Amino acid sequence: MTPNNKGRAGNGNGGGNGPGSRPAADHCVRVCKAAGCVSAGSEEVFAALSDALKQSGQSVNCEVKGAGCMGLCAAGPLVSVEPEGTWYREVTAEDAPAILNSLGGEIVERLHLPTNTPFFERQERIVLENMGRIDPERLQEYLDADGYAGLNKALTEMGPAEVIDEITQSGLRGRGGGGYSTGLKWGTVAKAVGERKYVVCNADEGDPGAFMDRCILESDPHRVLEGMAIAGYATGASQGYVYIRAEYPLAISRLRSAIRQAEREGYLGNRVCGTPFSFTVEVRLGAGAFVCGEETALIHSIEGQRGTPRSRPPYPAQQGLWGCPTLVNNVETLANIPSIVRKGSAWFASIGTEHSKGTKVFALAGRVNNTGLIEVPMGISLREIIFDIGGGIPGDHTCKGVQTGGPSGGCIPADCLDQPVDYESLAGLGSIMGSGGMIVVDDTSCMVDVAKYFMEFCMSESCGKCVSCRAGTSQLFDLLDKITKGEASEADLALLEELCDLVKHTSLCGLGQSAPNPVLSTLRYFRDEYLSHIVDKECPAGVCSIHRDVEAAV
Amino acid sequence: MSVLQEVKTLTINGREASARGDETILEIAREHGIFVPTLCHLHGLSPVGGCRLCLVEVEGANRLLPACTTRVGEGMVIRTDSDRLKGYRRMILELFLSERNHTCSVCVSNGYCELQSLSRDAGITHVRVPYRYQRYTVDASHELFVADQNRCIMCTRCVRVCEEVEGAHTWDVQGRGIEARLISDMNESWGDSDSCTSCGKCVQVCPTGALSEKGKSVAEMSKRKQFLPYLTLMRDKWK
Ligand SMILES: Cc1cc2nc3c(=O)[nH]c(=O)nc-3n(C[C@H](O)[C@H](O)[C@H](O)COP(=O)(O)O)c2cc1C
Numbered sequence: 001m002t003p004n005n006k007g008r009a010g011n012g013n014g015g016g017n018g019p020g021s022r023p024a025a026d027h028c029v030r031v032c033k034a035a036g037c038v039s040a041g042s043e044e045v046f047a048a049l050s051d052a053l054k055q056s057g058q059s060v061n062c063e064v065k066g067a068g069c070m071g072l073c074a075a076g077p078l079v080s081v082e083p084e085g086t087w088y089r090e091v092t093a094e095d096a097p098a099i100l101n102s103l104g105g106e107i108v109e110r111l112h113l114p115t116n117t118p119f120f121e122r123q124e125r126i127v128l129e130n131m132g133r134i135d136p137e138r139l140q141e142y143l144d145a146d147g148y149a150g151l152n153k154a155l156t157e158m159g160p161a162e163v164i165d166e167i168t169q170s171g172l173r174g175r176g177g178g179g180y181s182t183g184l185k186w187g188t189v190a191k192a193v194g195e196r197k198y199v200v201c202n203a204d205e206g207d208p209g210a211f212m213d214r215c216i217l218e219s220d221p222h223r224v225l226e227g228m229a230i231a232g233y234a235t236g237a238s239q240g241y242v243y244i245r246a247e248y249p250l251a252i253s254r255l256r257s258a259i260r261q262a263e264r265e266g267y268l269g270n271r272v273c274g275t276p277f278s279f280t281v282e283v284r285l286g287a288g289a290f291v292c293g294e295e296t297a298l299i300h301s302i303e304g305q306r307g308t309p310r311s312r313p314p315y316p317a318q319q320g321l322w323g324c325p326t327l328v329n330n331v332e333t334l335a336n337i338p339s340i341v342r343k344g345s346a347w348f349a350s351i352g353t354e355h356s357k358g359t360k361v362f363a364l365a366g367r368v369n370n371t372g373l374i375e376v377p378m379g380i381s382l383r384e385i386i387f388d389i390g391g392g393i394p395g396d397h398t399c400k401g402v403q404t405g406g407p408s409g410g411c412i413p414a415d416c417l418d419q420p421v422d423y424e425s426l427a428g429l430g431s432i433m434g435s436g437g438m439i440v441v442d443d444t445s446c447m448v449d450v451a452k453y454f455m456e457f458c459m460s461e462s463c464g465k466c467v468s469c470r471a472g473t474s475q476l477f478d479l480l481d482k483i484t485k486g487e488a489s490e491a492d493l494a495l496l497e498e499l500c501d502l503v504k505h506t507s508l509c510g511l512g513q514s515a516p517n518p519v520l521s522t523l524r525y526f527r528d529e530y531l532s533h534i535v536d537k538e539c540p541a542g543v544c545s546i547h548r549d550v551e552a553a554v
Numbered sequence: 555m556s557v558l559q560e561v562k563t564l565t566i567n568g569r570e571a572s573a574r575g576d577e578t579i580l581e582i583a584r585e586h587g588i589f590v591p592t593l594c595h596l597h598g599l600s601p602v603g604g605c606r607l608c609l610v611e612v613e614g615a616n617r618l619l620p621a622c623t624t625r626v627g628e629g630m631v632i633r634t635d636s637d638r639l640k641g642y643r644r645m646i647l648e649l650f651l652s653e654r655n656h657t658c659s660v661c662v663s664n665g666y667c668e669l670q671s672l673s674r675d676a677g678i679t680h681v682r683v684p685y686r687y688q689r690y691t692v693d694a695s696h697e698l699f700v701a702d703q704n705r706c707i708m709c710t711r712c713v714r715v716c717e718e719v720e721g722a723h724t725w726d727v728q729g730r731g732i733e734a735r736l737i738s739d740m741n742e743s744w745g746d747s748d749s750c751t752s753c754g755k756c757v758q759v760c761p762t763g764a765l766s767e768k769g770k771s772v773a774e775m776s777k778r779k780q781f782l783p784y785l786t787l788m789r790d791k792w793k
């Protein structure tokens with residue numbers, strides 16, 4: 001990696017990002033500036049480090065820089081020191097002088113975060129390769145890390161069909177939940193007839209507890225823009241939209257400034273990289289409705305209509321935005337593209353399992369020691385994720401299962417944890433890969449209560465267009481509520497199963513079609529917990545408050 | 555000739571049939587005298603696929619497809635009357651009946667209601683899920699019409715006829731999920747609406763007693779939908 005202006009386009013006016021001729025400092029202190037650490041106070045740490053550096057009168061040859069998400073959000077604010085590769089955890093503003101004084105000498109032991117642990121060593125980073133290593137607000141740092149080399153290669157050395165072929169060969173599948181082959185989707189849009197075509201990046205991320213896409217956009221926004229531009233070139237689109245929820249202000253501002261920088265330096269806009277290809281990207285804000293992540297609802301929302309889905313076919317690839325062929329891809333899917341084009345499909349296809357290639361980013365949450373953002377190769381087992389990377393369950397509790405795919409997914413019981421993480425095996429277990437939410441559940445949780453939580457979410461996020469989802473989810477929620485209160489009978493359980501089947505098979509869009517999944521999977525693996533509530537009027541985990549007088553009345 | 559106008563051959567309930575490529579499964583079924591229940595569909599308005607009653611089985615498709623929005627395809631094998639579909643339709647009707655208040659005996663549209671007749675045909679004698687009885691105030695502010703959301707099934711025919719045929723866009727939907735409901739203009743009372751032309755099309759296309767004419771008492775509100783095929787015919791003819 002050389003910091004020459006590799007791939008730099010012709011019409012750049014120099015911008016403000018160049019490192020100039022300043023020699024690199026001996027040390028670089030990076031402070032995580034992603035939302036997790038910012039909420040833990042990393043802005044103050046950053047200011048304190050900068051002040052301390054000024055006061056020290058440059059006696060230490062050092063730079064203080066921001067960085068994207070460093071992964072172990074639970075231990076934030078995180079600070080790293082390069083080139084030593086020392087990491088510090090839970091740093092406060094008062095620790096700034098100590099860290100600066102330690103440069104070149106002994107590390108600050110009380111803050112030290114060892115990085116030779118499985119949490120770091122078991123991960124494999126493609127999408128997150130730059131996280132924590134570059135400042136997301138500076139294009140030059142992305143360029144120094146081979147940024148936009150993929151776009152440059154695609155534009156100057158490959159034809160659109162070759163790019164699509166490369167993506168197809170890589171075996172990349174959509175990371176937004178469905179797992180549809182990305183190359184095939186690109187090919188469909190490329191073949192579709194239309195004067196105008198669009199590329200849409202789906203950054204709606206409505207899954208509760210998931211924050212993969214937000215982190216990618218906050219930490220490495222140019223990677224997503226590069227992926228979109230390559231997609232535009234391959235499919236014949238010259239306009240892109242990023243649909244992002246308004247609740248992500250930091251990601252939005254980083255994205256906007258990244259677009260401005262890329263346009264100024266000729267990586268977006270007219271004549272990208274000095275070639276005849278033009279591509280502009282606009283940001284569209286969503287109001288944070290889960291259903292607006294569904295691609296047809298998302299398209300309605302960008303068009304300025306009410307965000308409700310419509311029946312497919314026709315798929316957006318044929319008729320999308322304003323009736324034109326439209327490619328809708330998830331943030332993480334697009335973030336994989338630059339690496340695949342740069343390093344080749346064979347490299348990508350060598351990672352993962354037979355039908356699931358590459359890596360997957362998960363937001364690890366729930367009852368696990370190391371919560372945070374992780375990227376693992378496909379095919380790793382759930383057990384390795386929870387016990388090696390996640391560091392196991394806190395306290396003396398035992399793992400009961402893990403929920404993947406959020407409200408559309410299912411709960412996988414502890415005795416299936418040796419199954420590999422790939423699209424097919426998760427589906428076989430009654431769950432889905434989903435967009436990357438992973439919630440670990442231990443014996444302090446009641447599975448009926450977990451199912452009820454997700455059903456409440458689906459009920460309040462249903463758009464109300466089709467009756468199965470609108471009325472079905474609310475009836476399902478009421479039934480689950482009745483069970484957790486100890487008021488349900490076995491007839492109610494039968495009705496619950498019948499309604500689940502109906503909502504799954506008759507709803508209009510994926511929200512309703514997948515809403516019963518958490519109930520169905522907990523019924524499959526934890527039926528005894530349902531029966532305890534219904535027959536014995538007892539909650540085995542002691543979560544649900546079942547009133548005894550109800551029992552007396554019965 | 556456009557691809558959509560090519561003739562397709564298909565099988566529906568075991569009978570062979572032919573269709574133009576731009577026809578829907580519902581149109582073909584009706585042409586062949588096959589009854590498929592519908593509530594949100596109305597010929598002349600854009601299809602939305604919201605009531606889910608018209609779902610049919612298509613061989614090779616991984617899920618049930620709404621007949622009202624699905625175009626025919628070459629060699630399609632369609633079933634509209636399996637026991638599974640009948641079971642789903644029954645439960646969907648029960649969900650409709652459970653949502654708001656459908657006490658027929660005191661309804662202006664008793665005897666003329668599409669929800670009522672479909673439920674009767676499906677042999678529904680009771681509803682297995684609990685009634686929710688959401689409560690809405692009746693809007694009688696319009697000089698000619700009454701809107702009683704307690705009878706509304708969210709088919710959105712009124713929204714579409716007002717926007718697509720009358721061009722007024724007085725009606726729209728507010729809120730999400732079970733809270734979704736109709737509003738006139740910017741959630742004002744109907745009588746205060748500036749956009750409403752008082753044409754009454756919404757009232758005539760409403761399948762239940764949710765929209766009715768003033769002065770009609772119980773079981774008096776029959777609807778006149780004949781205007782819509784006529785307008786559509788004229789519109790398509792002069793397009
Ligand atoms: C209710 C619902 C919510 C969804 N939310 C998202 C989302 O937040 N982000 C996303 O990328 N895809 C989401 N999807 C999937 C999209 O519809 C679409 O399949 C995806 O963006 C395609 O991109 P991919 O092929 O790169 O995965 C959602 C789907 C449904 C049914």
Ligand code: FES
Nearest residue numbers: 595603605606622
């Ligand atoms: S008529 Fe097809 S869904 Fe209502």
